[in-house]
């Protein structure tokens with residue numbers, strides 16, 4: 001039966017499907033489950049969903065009577081799922097170059113933070129910036145991410161701390177989400193730092209009693225859409241008790257828990273996250289063995305951030321142990337003024353070299369597992385019939401070209417995001 005389709009990608013050297021198993025994918029199984037089709041083609045329908053994937057000759061026979069709005073010859077190239085960046089702070093003003101010099105001279109991240117720099121410095125500048133200025137810089141950053149292959153990205157607020165600026169940041173994120181084409185998962189991170197003059201308990205009270213009800217009101221009016229709630233659970237920032245109260249209140253509003261934990265000090269954040277049913281916990285350089293086991297059981301994913309461990313000279317998160325224990329390991333760039341990385345291929349490269357992940361594991365962590373961390377693995381993160389036509393074509397004959405050569409030579413790539421239609 002003849003019919004029309006949006007896109008035919010034909011004759012790819014490799015189509016790397018990164019098969020999801022149900023809703024999730026353990027990167028541990030990546031070597032066995034990474035389905036790589038050689039000499040294959042892929043069809044996306046006019047509704048924006050993948051219709052078929054298979055050997056090029058089989059697809060040609062099956063669709064011989066049908067028409068395509070666009071055909072792309074992918075000979076010698078690889079088709080991969082669009083990359084998913086599971087942790088970023090992309091809305092801010094004010095450079096922190098001077099802090100790099102301080103760090104090189106021996107200052108730690110927390111010493112700078114406690115002296116009023118770090119996040120607090122960025123808060124001052126972000127409060128002063130106009131909404132338009134923040135939107136323009138966000139757009140530029142998102143475009144750079146897309147040029148490096150990211151098609152879905154988590155975006156946090158958290159450089160406002162007060163309600164006014166947190167809402168300004170969330171409006172900016174909402175505007176970018178509506179504008180597209182990059183997919184956005186929005187995170188309220190009002191507990192990124194304790195505002196000057198307040199205790200953590202007072203800041204938590206303010207968030208629970210004032211910020212969260214306002215988010216609920218704006219959400220029900222369709223003005224902003226927030227997916228996740230985040231807290232920086234760290235010694236000298238939000239302790240375990242305040243973290244618990246904030247996360248639980250966010251969860252009660254229907255937000256997914258996705259927070260910073262066990263980064264600089266062991267806090268038992270992983271244990272708390274598992275107990276609360278967190279979708280994701282980020283950083284985890286200092287996670288305990290018990291925390292790893294609890295995350296595996298609770299299916300709380302670990303979002304590892306190789307750029308931060310590198311920039312701050314932290315010990316590496318124990319990716320191998322997490323993978324062996326069955327934790328769903330994802331990756332994020334942690335793009336922020338301290339770790340200025342917009343490239344997921346670079347993140348995968350660092351994960352391979354510094355965290356000893358294999359290339360298939362790093363690819364699964366930057367696609368299906370990162371989509372899982374954002375609660376979107378049913379629509380994103382793998383190439384499967386019925387999922388969104390959200391993919392990249394890389395100019396390399398093997399998917400590893402994306403991660404192995406990225407430091408020395410940016411592999412050129414093309415993004416294909418077919419918009420969803422209502423038909």
Ligand code: NIG
Pocket residue numbers: 089118119122232260263308334336337338
């Ligand atoms: O994930 N650790 C807390 N938040 C960010 C850093 C934010 C900043 O330094 O501006 C992170 O690394």
Ligand code: FE
Pocket residue numbers: 087088089260334336
């Ligand atoms: Fe972060």
